[in-house]
Amino acid sequence: xxxxxxxxxxxxxxxxxxxxxxxxxxxxxxxxxxxxxxxxxxxxxxxxxxxxxxxxxxxxxxxxxxxxxxxxxx
Numbered sequence: 017x018x019x020x021x022x023x024x025x026x027x028x029x030x031x032x033x034x035x036x037x038x039x040x041x042x043x044x045x046x047x048x049x050x051x052x053x054x055x056x057x058x059x060x061x062x063x064x065x066x067x068x069x070x071x072x073x074x075x076x077x078x079x080x081x082x083x084x085x086x087x088x089x090x
Contacts, residue, residue, distance in 0.1 A: 024061065031081075035050065042081075042084060046081070046084055049077060049080070050077060053073055053077055
């Protein structure tokens with residue numbers, strides 16, 4: 017993705033930074049879901065279709081990450 021970092025919504029950058037801390041221990045299916053979302057987001061940014069607020073895909077991934085992180089930590 018050749019777009020500048022400023023075009024990536026802040027909530028996505030913050031979330032990816034948090035996820036990155038756990039990336040090596042996250043389940044493979046979650047990592048695939050995250051990768052698929054990143055491809056969707058890259059396409060949206062390239063086509064200038066992204067929104068600055070979370071969409072339903074992001075909300076679902078964030079919720080799933082919360083469950084996975086809690087399972088890893090406990």
